[in-house]
Each structure stands twice: as structure tokens, then as C-alpha cells.
Amino acid sequence: MSLTLVVFAGFYEAARHAEHYADALGQALHGKLVLLHVNRASLFDPYLVVGERYRQAELATETDTTAALHRQAAALRSPATVVVTTDLLPAIAHDLATGYEPALFVLSQPDAEHPAASVVADCAELLRAGQHALLAVPLATPAAKAPRRILLAADREAFALAPAALALRELLALPGTELLVAHVSAGVEDDAGCAAALRAVQDSGLLAGLPIPELRGYNQDDYAEGVLDAVRNTQADLVVVFARQRSYLSEVFHSSVTARLLTDCPVPILVLPTTLATVPAAGPEVSATVVQSATSVLQGLSPAY
Numbered sequence: 001m002s003l004t005l006v007v008f009a010g011f012y013e014a015a016r017h018a019e020h021y022a023d024a025l026g027q028a029l030h031g032k033l034v035l036l037h038v039n040r041a042s043l044f045d046p047y048l049v050v051g052e053r054y055r056q057a058e059l060a061t062e063t064d065t066t067a068a069l070h071r072q073a074a075a076l077r078s079p080a081t082v083v084v085t086t087d088l089l090p091a092i093a094h095d096l097a098t099g100y101e102p103a104l105f106v107l108s109q110p111d112a113e114h115p116a117a118s119v120v121a122d123c124a125e126l127l128r129a130g131q132h133a134l135l136a137v138p139l140a141t142p143a144a145k146a147p148r149r150i151l152l153a154a155d156r157e158a159f160a161l162a163p164a165a166l167a168l169r170e171l172l173a174l175p176g177t178e179l180l181v182a183h184v185s186a187g188v189e190d191d192a193g194c195a196a197a198l199r200a201v202q203d204s205g206l207l208a209g210l211p212i213p214e215l216r217g218y219n220q221d222d223y224a225e226g227v228l229d230a231v232r233n234t235q236a237d238l239v240v241v242f243a244r245q246r247s248y249l250s251e252v253f254h255s256s257v258t259a260r261l262l263t264d265c266p267v268p269i270l271v272l273p274t275t276l277a278t279v280p281a282a283g284p285e286v287s288a289t290v291v292q293s294a295t296s297v298l299q300g301l302s303p304a305y
Contacts, residue, residue, distance in 0.1 A: 002031045003167055004100035005135075007107070008123060009035035009069055009082075013139065014108035019072065020143040021268070022106040022135075026078030028146035029170050033080040034100060035069050037062070041088040041122035058086050088123050093130050102133075102167030109138040110263045124262055128243060131273035133164045136262045146171070147238035147268065149178045152206075152213065153227045156183070156196030159242055161204050165272035169206055171238075179213035180234050184226030189219060204274075224260045231267060239269045 005022040009015055019035065026033050039058075040046075047055040066084045073080035085092060097103045110121040127134045137143075150172060172179060183190070183197035194217040201207060216234065220226030231239055241261060261269055 001102065003029050003170065004032050004034060004103045005078075006034045006036050006096055006100060006103050006105045008105070008120065009037050009072065011068065014111060014120075016072075017139050017141070017143055018106055018108040018137040019076070021137045021141060023076045023078050023080075024143060025106075025146055025171070026076075028174055031078065033073070033076060033078050034096070035073050035080055035082045036088075036096070037065060037069055037082070037084045038088040038119070038123065039086050041119060041126045043090060043126070045089055045091075046087065055086055059084070088126060090126065090130055093127060093132060097132055097164065102164055104133045104135055104164075104168065106135045106137065109136045109265075111139070121263075125259065128258060128262075128271060131162060131243065133162075133168060133273060134271040135268055136265070136271075137268045138266060140266065141237075141268055146174055147236075148174075148176055149234070149236050150180070150238045150240060151230055151234050151236035152179065152181045152201055152240045153230065154181055154183060154197040154201050154242065156193045156200060157244075158200050159204055159244060159274040160276065161206055161242075162273040162275055165274065166205065168270065168272060169208070171270075172206065173210055179207070179210065180236065181213045181215050182218060182227065182230035182234070183215070184218045184220055184223050184230070186221045186223070187219070189217065191217065193217075206272075224257045224264070227261060228264065228266075231265065237267050239265055239267060241269065241271055242274050243271050244274050 005026055007019050007022045009019055019033075022033055025031070062084050066082060069082045069084070073082055083096070093105075105127050107120055107123060110124060124134060124136060181198045181201055183194040185193055194215055198213070198215050202212075207213070216230065218226045218230050218233075220229055227239065227241070230236075239261070241258065243258060258271060262271070
């Protein structure tokens with residue numbers, strides 16, 4: 001199935017720029033677009049208390065908005081449809097992701113000076129927490145062509161890609177695309193960690209059939225700043241990061257790193273959901289205790305999302 005890009009649509013410059021960028025990706029990947037318009041993002045349905053008729057009343061005021069979005073959709077080069085709803089809820093995000101599978105959510109980069117900044121930031125956080133593939137597009141990004149120099153920010157911890165993420169492999173396989181893997185270490189030059197990061201990406205299946213990427217290491221105590229250093233140094237035009245499922249305390253830290261990259265990265269950032277990788281069974285000459293101990297040490301050393 002072809003990829004569907006679900007774009008958070010609107011009439012201000014940042015939202016329209018994200019639409020045009022998604023349109024260029026849709027053309028390159030032979031995909032289609034869904035222009036999604038929401039007024040809010042919420043973990044809970046606000047109309048469960050006041051009643052469904054109030055939701056319908058709000059939707060009734062969106063008639064002109066819907067018509068204008070249909071005109072925008074008709075002007076795009078990729079096939080596009082329009083979906084209008086009041087609130088982006090976890091259930092609605094899930095329904096969109098499964099109904100248009102495989103789906104990539106595209107939105108403008110959260111910007112404090114933009115009128116809809118809080119809505120965009122709330123939508124990004126809801127999608128990240130829901131383990132959906134997400135692409136944030138800065139306003140300064142050229143929108144006429146697909147990215148050609150892609151940086152994958154990885155650590156030494158093994159991971160498996162969620163099904164929605166594997167569909168994005170087509171983007172990395174576009175003709176003329178250069179791939180680089182960046183590993184950020186704190187306080188030391190960790191060559192072994194760099195090699196393990198490349199191995200983790202290869203073992204995920206994301207690079208199957210593709211040339212082995214160039215590998216670079218960056219020494220930076222602040223992990224997010226290390227990734228931004230890599231972006232500037234490599235002159236990448238797209239960054240890929242991997243969102244992991246973690247414990248609560250670890251999730252608090254790593255979600256803040258991802259949130260910072262979503263707002264500060266000067267180029268589009270693609271957040272791919274992952275699942276836990278299967279740890280290979282130990283051979284008869286290696287005890288389970290040794291394997292568990294080594295795994296614990298490696299995980300403790302790895303700065304990750």
C-alpha cells in the first residue's frame with residue numbers, strides 16, 4: 001500500500017508550508033495526502049460531559065473552513081482528501097493511523113510566535129506519546145523537493161521498528177539519497193558505541209538493501225545539542241530519530257529531548273516509533289547471568305530517546 005501523509009492543515013504560512021512539503025514527499029513516494037483540521041488536542045473527549053450535540057454544533061461552524069480546505073486539496077499535485085474534526089484525541093489519531101495505514105503525520109514545527117503554536121505542540125506530543133510516525137517541518141525548509149541528505153541519530157541500544165515506521169524506508173531509498181548515522185556520547189570518544197549504533201540501525205531492517213551509511217560520532221554532554229551539532233556539521237536536510245517505549249522516569253527525560261528537537265531542529269525531523277528488540281538467546285558456553293549483566297551495562301551507557 002502507498003504511504004498516506006496526514007497533514008495538519010490550516011491557512012497560516014507555517015501550516016501551508018507543511019502542506020507543500022508533504023505534497024513534494026507525496027509526489028516522490030507516489031503517496032496521497034489527507035488534510036486534517038483540528039481546533040484542539042486533548043487526551044480526553046471534552047464532549048463526553050456536555051453531549052454530542054455540542055460537538056455537532058461546533059462542526060456546523062466549520063462549513064466554510066472545510067470548503068476552503070477542499071480548494072487547497074484540489075490545488076495540490078498529490079491526491080488529497082479533507083478531514084475536519086474538533087479535537088485530536090488518542091482514539092482519533094489511532095483511527096487515522098489504522099484507516100490510512102501506513103500513515104505519516106505531518107505538521108509545522110512548533111513555534112512560540114505562531115498563532116497556533118500551542119495546538120501544534122499539543123498535537124505533536126499526543127502523536128509522539130501514541131507511538132505514531134511524525135514529521136515536523138520548519139518554515140525555513142525548502143518545500144519543492146524531497147530530502148536528499150538524511151541523518152539518522154542513533155545510540156548503541158538495539159531496537160525494532162514499529163510497522164508504521166518500516167513504511168518510511170521508501171524515503172531513505174529514493175534515488176540520490178545520502179545516509180549518515182550519528183552517535184552522540186557524553187565526555188568520551190566512544191568508537192565502539194558509534195559502531196554499535198550503526199549495527200542497531202542495520203539490525204532494525206530500516207536499511208535493508210541500502211548502502212551502508214557513513215558513520216560519525218559527536219561528543220556532547222547535552223544529547224539534543226549533540227544531535228543539533230550533527231545536523232549542522234553534516235548539512236543534513238532531514239533528521240530521523242527513534243522514539244522508544246520506556247519506563248516513566250526515562251520517558252520523562254527522553255520525551256523532553258524529543259520535544260526540544262521538534263522545536264529547535266533547523267531541518268525537518270522524522271520521529272519513528274520503535275518496539276523492544278528481541279535479545280538473541282545466549283549460546284551454551286555463555287551463561288544467562290553474563291548476558292543479562294552485559295545488557296544492563298550497555299543500556300546504562302546509552303543516551304537514547
